[in-house]
Amino acid sequence: MARLELTSSSPEETERLAGRLARRLLVGNVVTVSGELGTGKTTFVRGACRALGIEVPVTSPTFTIGHRYPGNPDVSHLDLFRFKGVSPAEWGDLEPYFEDAICFVEWPEAAARVLPPVRVAVRLSHVDREHRTIEVESDDRQLLAEVSGDVDARV
């Protein structure tokens, strides 16, 4: 696994970064998005969705557990905040969201043992009110290069 660490100074920047990542994704890819409350996980997924052509509001699925946005391809957005582990029955409910879609999973820790192979693992953490550290892990070095490229150019 190769790893990249970046700093975002605004929600807009987090969305842009996610957008660069999204453009490398394919149907069936799973992206986990970890981090404490308020680090910008949903913001990250929103940025990725926008880059993938999803135009409807991308909202937190904490209560609804899953959203699936129709597109080309579909984008699924899961949130396992309310889960404590994932039982086989629960996996039965979640599995359809992974089929024929790019799937983002917030609070993936509960499903660590049942998730399909993860293409990219993203971790956001607090620095201060404005700044967040964004770690991106993937086997795909070209994807990481693409995610980082624009930031280097701008900084």
Add this chain to the structure above:
Amino acid sequence: MEGSNQRAGRLILGIETSCDETAAAVVTPDGRILSNVISSQAELHARFGGVVPEVASRRHLELVVPVLREALAEADAELETLDAVAVTQGPGLVGALLVGLSAAKAVAWANRLPLVPVNHLHGHVASLYLQPEPIEPPFLCLLASGGHTLLIDVAEPGGFRVLGTTLDDAAGEAFDKGARLLGLGYPGGAAIDRLAREGDSGSYDFPVARVHGLDFSFSGLKTALLYTVRDLSEDELERRRADLAAAYQRAIVRALVARVHEAAEQNAASRIAVVGGVAANSELRAALPEAAFAPLPLCTDNAAMIASAARYTEAVPFPGYLALDAYASG
């Protein structure tokens, strides 16, 4: 005997399984609730600190038949004497929705009844059309719950038009996550509501993002609370917890109320109504004294509202509904 059958023969059975609650209800065509059974998981939530032991359709599967039986028994109704079966078709978790939808199809098909597929959001609005104090469109409706925050223009009881929605967190979720940050119990909305009464809402100023149009945004507010809490020592947090709850609640309520008033003005709405779990919040109720609020038992997800919405929704005649599918969003 014939008279009672005639009454019973026109009943609507409602079923709702879109999220956490397994619910069934029996409602008359004129909107009287004969039974409204909700297998609330709130107790379980509390025991596991806000995390459900199992968030799965299997839970609905275990509960749907007992809940159905209880709803029929309480209403003194029989399956054979129903007029229609109403069920939430979406939006929600597809696996959960399918449990209710399958149960509804089975009951309707076995009794050669029509089936009425209901939109969950329409259901919340239709909680206002039930007895004893039904209100009639047109009105402007705020639907605020854990999963949804919408401003809705309701011109007639069969439909609704969305004017604005949250762009990130729902208002109920903002309450819940705020409660978590403050170390309060579950359900978070009720915990903040209670504690806020002891606090000074002016002691902190939590800004709520102004977004375009009639949409909402609560994610920044949650983050503002997080950073305020992080800057406090344990002792300070203990001392200021009620103040934080009061100021945080005020910020959410102000944001909701401001948008409601803007929407009412833009749409020349003569009447305002509030539905969904957040409609139970005491400060929101006080801040909109002119509004009609859903009765407290009908604020959270329930099946009476689904049966109510069915009264204004086209039924699918027997047996054309067997292939009907649930939908996740929209």
